[in-house]
Amino acid sequence: MIKKFLDHLGRFTLMLKETINKPENGKVYWIEFMEQCNDIGIRSLPIVLIISVFLGMVLTVQTAYQLVSPLVPKPVIAGIVRDSAILELSPTVICVVLAGVVGSKIASELGNMRVSEQIDALEIMGINTRTYLVLPKILAAIIMVPCLIIISIAVTIWGGYIAGMFSSILSRDQFEQGLVSGFLPYNLFFAMAKAFVFAFIISSVPAYYGYYVQGGALEIGRASTTSVVVSCILILFADYGLTVLLL
Numbered sequence: 666m667i668k669k670f671l672d673h674l675g676r677f678t679l680m681l682k683e684t685i686n687k688p689e690n691g692k693v694y695w696i697e698f699m700e701q702c703n704d705i706g707i708r709s710l711p712i713v714l715i716i717s718v719f720l721g722m723v724l725t726v727q728t729a730y731q732l733v734s735p736l737v738p739k740p741v742i743a744g745i746v747r748d749s750a751i752l753e754l755s756p757t758v759i760c761v762v763l764a765g766v767v768g769s770k771i772a773s774e775l776g777n778m779r780v781s782e783q784i785d786a787l788e789i790m791g792i793n794t795r796t797y798l799v800l801p802k803i804l805a806a807i808i809m810v811p812c813l814i815i816i817s818i819a820v821t822i823w824g825g826y827i828a829g830m831f832s833s834i835l836s837r838d839q840f841e842q843g844l845v846s847g848f849l850p851y852n853l854f855f856a857m858a859k860a861f862v863f864a865f866i867i868s869s870v871p872a873y874y875g876y877y878v879q880g881g882a883l884e885i886g887r888a889s890t891t892s893v894v895v896s897c898i899l900i901l902f903a904d905y906g907l908t909v910l911l912l
Contacts, residue, residue: 677873683795684803698801705767705802705868706809710816712766713759717817720754721746721824729834739835743843746825751852755817757904760863763810764896768871771802772892775875776885784876799876803868810864811857818856855911862903870896 688694728742775798778784787794822844829835835843871892878888 673873676877677869680795680799680873680876681869683793684799686793686796686800688796688800689792694797694801697797698805701801701805702809704770705763705805706813709763709766709809709813712762713813713817714820716759716762717755717820718824718827720758721750721821721826722828724749724754724821725825725828725834726832729829729832738843739839740843740846742829742835743825743840744846747822747844747848748852750818750821750825751856753904755821756814756856756859756863757900759814759817760810760860760867760900761897763813764867764871764900765893767806768867768893768896769889770871771868772871772875772878772889773885775799775872776878776888779876779878780881780885795876799869799872802872803865806864806868807861810867811860814856814860855907858911859904859907862907863900866896866899866903870899 724746725742728745732742775784778798784794784798787797826837826840829840830837871889874888874892874895875885878884
């Protein structure tokens with residue numbers, strides 16, 4: 666078990682080392698980078714928006730249900746929704762979802778290229794396939810995932826506001842009061858730190874499993890599934906580690 670883990674870690678490290686190289690053709694790499702930004706960012710936006718809205722709505726209703734004491738001011742609900750969205754829900758939940766949506770796509774795409782010998786053909790032409798295929802995905806994820814997290818935080822808070830209005834849990838003035846009361850800008854820095862780390866995991870781990878897949882269509886499916894599971898586990902470990910270090 667330990668030997669297998671060290672083997673994967675070594676191959677993963679070597680892949681990253683070979684990935685960080687100067688591109689042979691900047692224009693071609695730029696086109697690939699923009700395509701990955703579209704795949705990772707724009708195409709993932711609808712699912713991020715849907716999940717974020719309902720996260721905010723459910724969080725508001727459940728928080729109001731638990732804070733039944735008349736001694737607790739209503740604006741506290743908005744503060745809890747805000748801090749929960751920034752610190753945990755938007756960065757972690759959205760990135761776990763993206764690990765399934767984006768990670769499986771990356772692993773299956775590279776796995777199919779490996780099985781169909783497209784990667785071998787590129788290497789014969791003298792192209793550094795790790796730099797050409799993996800680096801744009803990692804850079805696109807590091808840029809686009811934090812943007813998605815920022816949008817998710819805003820939409821989650823908005824969803825909480827909508828639920829509060831329609832459920833008569835708290836008024837508009839109470840929600841706005843709780844939203845600005847006790848706000849710590851450091852929490853946004855913490856959320857962005859998590860977003861960058863999670864984005865690297867979401868892009869690099871599936872790329873590793875897809876790039877080194879061996880076999881046929883069955884192995885591509887297994888590699889895709891394994892990459893999603895490993896990415897989710899690493900995200901949870903990183904979530905705990907960053908919370909201990911930064912909070």
